Amino acid sequence: MSKKIIVLGAGISGLSTAYWLVKKGYDITIIEEKNEPGGSMISRRINNFLVDYGPNSGLETTPLIRKLVDEVQLSNEMIYANSSASKRYILKNGALIPLPMNPFSFIKTNLFSTSAKFRLMAEPFIPKSDDGYYQSIAQFVMRRLGNEFLDYAIDPFVSGVFAGDPEKLSVKSAFPKLYRLEEVYGGLIKGMIKGAKERKQRNEESKQSAKMFSFIEGMQSLPNAIAANLKDNIIFNAKVLNVLGTNDHQWKVIFELDGKQESVIADSVISTLPAYIASKIFSELDDKLVEHLNSIYYPPVMVLYLGYKKSDIQRELDGFGFLIPSKGKKHFLGAIWSSSIFPNRCPDDKAAFTLFIGGARSPQIFNMEKSKLIKIVLSEFHEIMKIEGEPIIIESKMWEKAIPQYNLGYIEHENYIEQFEKKNKGIVLSGNYRGGISVGDCIKNSELRIQDL
Numbered sequence: 001m002s003k004k005i006i007v008l009g010a011g012i013s014g015l016s017t018a019y020w021l022v023k024k025g026y027d028i029t030i031i032e033e034k035n036e037p038g039g040s041m042i043s044r045r046i047n048n049f050l051v052d053y054g055p056n057s058g059l060e061t062t063p064l065i066r067k068l069v070d071e072v073q074l075s076n077e078m079i080y081a082n083s084s085a086s087k088r089y090i091l092k093n094g095a096l097i098p099l100p101m102n103p104f105s106f107i108k109t110n111l112f113s114t115s116a117k118f119r120l121m122a123e124p125f126i127p128k129s130d131d132g133y134y135q136s137i138a139q140f141v142m143r144r145l146g147n148e149f150l151d152y153a154i155d156p157f158v159s160g161v162f163a164g165d166p167e168k169l170s171v172k173s174a175f176p177k178l179y180r181l182e183e184v185y186g187g188l189i190k191g192m193i194k195g196a197k198e199r200k201q202r203n204e205e206s207k208q209s210a211k212m213f214s215f216i217e218g219m220q221s222l223p224n225a226i227a228a229n230l231k232d233n234i235i236f237n238a239k240v241l242n243v244l245g246t247n248d249h250q251w252k253v254i255f256e257l258d259g260k261q262e263s264v265i266a267d268s269v270i271s272t273l274p275a276y277i278a279s280k281i282f283s284e285l286d287d288k289l290v291e292h293l294n295s296i297y298y299p300p301v302m303v304l305y306l307g308y309k310k311s312d313i314q315r316e317l318d319g320f321g322f323l324i325p326s327k328g329k330k331h332f333l334g335a336i337w338s339s340s341i342f343p344n345r346c347p348d349d350k351a352a353f354t355l356f357i358g359g360a361r362s363p364q365i366f367n368m369e370k371s372k373l374i375k376i377v378l379s380e381f382h383e384i385m386k387i388e389g390e391p392i393i394i395e396s397k398m399w400e401k402a403i404p405q406y407n408l409g410y411i412e413h414e415n416y417i418e419q420f421e422k423k424n425k426g427i428v429l430s431g432n433y434r435g436g437i438s439v440g441d442c443i444k445n446s447e448l449r450i451q452d453l
């Protein structure tokens with residue numbers, strides 16, 4: 001008889017895990033609290049505007065993504081970003097300045113001062129540091145590249161990816177590939193040259209050169225298509241309450257369905273629930289695990305989706321959007337120019353934008369009343385973008401606990417989770433708080449974590 005495995009959660013981590021396992025011939029059941037697949041990946045078409053409340057795009061960093069998309073028959077709906085979307089802006093002194101993407105534009109840019117440019121040239125001569133797990137990305141960048149690079153490139157980039165605080169994120173845990181350039185090659189510039197050759201051998205793409213993708217009806221199309229493939233294996237509207245050991249070395253998953261408690265016995269349980277939920281589910285098995293999982297911080301983030309008549313926007317929408325450094329002192333982190341990146345996001349004479357508010361840098365912003373906060377953000381956004389009219393569509397979603405932060409000391413949580421898995425054979429803790437938060441990382445890890453089953 002094939003091994004029985006329960007997967008907890010039908011976000012992209014749970015669905016792709018289950019998909020690979022079904023292919024290997026295991027008997028799989030996914031238990032999901034909501035009535036739809038996708039977790040953080042939520043897409044809706046409202047009045048002809050496509051709203052992605054969670055991820056707006058993914059990066060094709062591994063061939064596994066295309067493999068999954070092809071196998072769930074979604075290739076016809078997969079779309080890639082327009083070439084102009086590689087242009088990203090940074091707000092500096094009220095103006096949007098393109099982030100230089102090659103040595104020539106770096107020399108010409110007014111994003112960095114001349115002394116900051118000379119400082120960058122010293123990078124290959126800066127010695128290695130000791131312990132990247134306890135070094136923040138801010139300390140790392142400051143040491144290797146100088147403070148302007150931290151303020152106007154890394155600080156906004158970190159809020160764009162993690163909605164994070166560069167002073168708190170561990171460089172080695174949150175940006176392992178970046179840290180590796182120093183650890184293995186002795187510097188970022190040297191490492192980038194040599195790393196490109198290695199990636200080519202492994203058939204992988206760097207995050208900088210990987211293609212940005214989405215789907216005609218938004219990011220949720222992917223979990224929807226995987227779920228359609230696994231349809232008989234998913235129980236929706238079922239909230240997992242607890243996982244207990246049985247006398248014959250199996251695992252009992254207790255969940256609530258239609259107001260009744262039910263249970264199922266399995267040889268293995270793979271959790272892809274957020275850390276703060278997993279901490280409750282496994283609380284009967286290990287007190288210390290609870291502490292570790294609860295220590296992983298998920299800051300609040302509000303997504304504000306706006307649609308306008310194109311004729312109300314004075315500036316050209318020739319890029320991905322813009323990010324705001326902490327020094328910019330605005331009430332939002334940045335804006336994605338959604339309808340300029342992918343086709344079919346809204347009618348041709350309209351434009352759509354996705355703004356992000358809050359994050360680890362400014363969680364206290366939500367002490368302000370929501371309508372007041374949105375009013376301030378709108379006025380700041382209109383000034384930056386030279387917009388004269390009012391939005392014709394406003395949608396928002398508050399993520400109270402948005403994205404797990406791989407902060408300083410995260411390695412202790414990671415080590416403890418590994419010990420817990422060794423002690424409790426058959427239990428696997430997966431999801432975006434391990435091995436990377438991006439959609440691509442979740443897909444890659446879903447395959448990695450099941451290799452020892």
Ligand SMILES: Cc1cc2nc3c(=O)[nH]c(=O)nc-3n(C[C@H](O)[C@H](O)[C@H](O)COP(=O)(O)OP(=O)(O)OC[C@H]3O[C@@H](n4cnc5c(N)ncnc54)[C@H](O)[C@@H]3O)c2cc1C
Binds near residue numbers: 008440
């Ligand atoms: C606002 C936002 C923007 C983002 N932007 C991007 C982006 O542009 N690009 C990118 O690559 N990544 C982005 N990310 C990150 C990425 O979307 C997530 O890391 C990824 O989707 C997480 O997938 P997951 O399956 O690990 O977790 P989740 O999507 O959180 O899935 C967990 C699932 O578990 C279920 N669940 C919870 N509790 C229970 C319970 N008790 N019982 C049963 N089920 C339960 C939930 O309902 C959910 O379906 C973004 C994330 C957010 C929040």
